[in-house]
Amino acid sequence: MLHTRDLTVAYPDGPPVLHDVTLDLRHPGVHALVGPNGAGKTTLLHTLAGHLQPTSGTIHLDGRDVTGWHPTAAARAGIALAPQGRRLWPSLTVAEHFAAAGRDETWTVEELLDMFPPLAARIGHRANQLSGGEQQMLTIARALRTTPRLLLADEPTEGLAPIIADQITTVLRDLPTRGVTVLAALPHAAAAETMADTMHVLTSGQLDCHTHTTAAATTALRRHLTLTHASDAEPHP
Numbered sequence: 001m002l003h004t005r006d007l008t009v010a011y012p013d014g015p016p017v018l019h020d021v022t023l024d025l026r027h028p029g030v031h032a033l034v035g036p037n038g039a040g041k042t043t044l045l046h047t048l049a050g051h052l053q054p055t056s057g058t059i060h061l062d063g064r065d066v067t068g069w070h071p072t073a074a075a076r077a078g079i080a081l082a083p084q085g086r087r088l089w090p091s092l093t094v095a096e097h098f099a100a101a102g103r104d105e106t107w108t109v110e111e112l113l114d115m116f117p118p119l120a121a122r123i124g125h126r127a128n129q130l131s132g133g134e135q136q137m138l139t140i141a142r143a144l145r146t147t148p149r150l151l152l153a154d155e156p157t158e159g160l161a162p163i164i165a166d167q168i169t170t171v172l173r174d175l176p177t178r179g180v181t182v183l184a185a186l187p188h189a190a191a192a193e194t195m196a197d198t199m200h201v202l203t204s205g206q207l208d209c210h211t212h213t214t215a216a217a218t219t220a221l222r223r224h225l226t227l228t229h230a231s232d233a234e235p236h237p
């Protein structure tokens with residue numbers, strides 16, 4: 001459903017941060033993009049959502065070339081981003097976030113509140129009055145209001161208490177049954193294990209390994225850390 005080929009991305013006036021990233025999500029499901037801080041996970045998700053332009057390479061969603069599309073067009077094509085840091089409007093209420101994001105009634109407010117019960121009790125509260133977990137729930141719920149086929153979730157359980165992280169994981173795991181494929185950026189393989197069907201390991205802007213097992217993902221991450229530390233320790237001439 002999502003296919004990127006040789007995607008290279010740089011920030012203005014900087015060197016490439018992603019190098020020739022070829023990612024193939026053939027089947028609906030929950031897919032994890034696993035990598036350490038600075039690997040380029042956020043950069044990849046933002047590029048898929050149209051917030052960054054690749055310098056080369058292509059992005060296809062369901063066979064359609066969406067490379068370089070404006071975020072609004074990417075959203076219409078079915079790509080939604082639940083960003084890291086949540087990016088909510090602090091002074092808008094939960095209800096106002098739903099109203100602002102709503103496009104059609106595939107995901108009704110009632111359904112979303114059933115999915116995230118803590119939000120139901122907070123419907124009239126402003127975003128800056130919500131807990132971190134409630135903010136994350138609102139971020140995902142708001143993204144679903146745009147009726148995505150692909151939900152990009154950037155570190156969706158970051159900093160949350162385990163019980164809240166479990167609630168969010170359960171919701172994400174269930175989304176493919178509603179026709180939504182999830183690509184979740186996660187910092188390590190253990191976090192991906194409970195959430196994802198496949199893991200794609202990103203290190204230093206390059207995709208390193210595609211796997212179904214935590215062990216293989218962890219090995220790839222350890223290999224990267226070992227190589228990084230070894231080159232850091234090399235004496236400089």
Ligand SMILES: Nc1ncnc2c1ncn2[C@@H]1O[C@H](COP(=O)(O)OP(=O)(O)OP(=O)(O)O)[C@@H](O)[C@H]1O
Nearest residue numbers: 011014017035036037038039040041042043044187
């Ligand atoms: N706005 C920006 N301008 C320039 N460089 C940036 C910008 N945002 C990120 N970078 C750089 O791009 C690289 C990849 O960062 P990115 O945030 O995509 O990684 P990440 O894997 O999501 O890490 P983290 O888990 O820490 O968010 C890093 O070297 C970072 O410093």
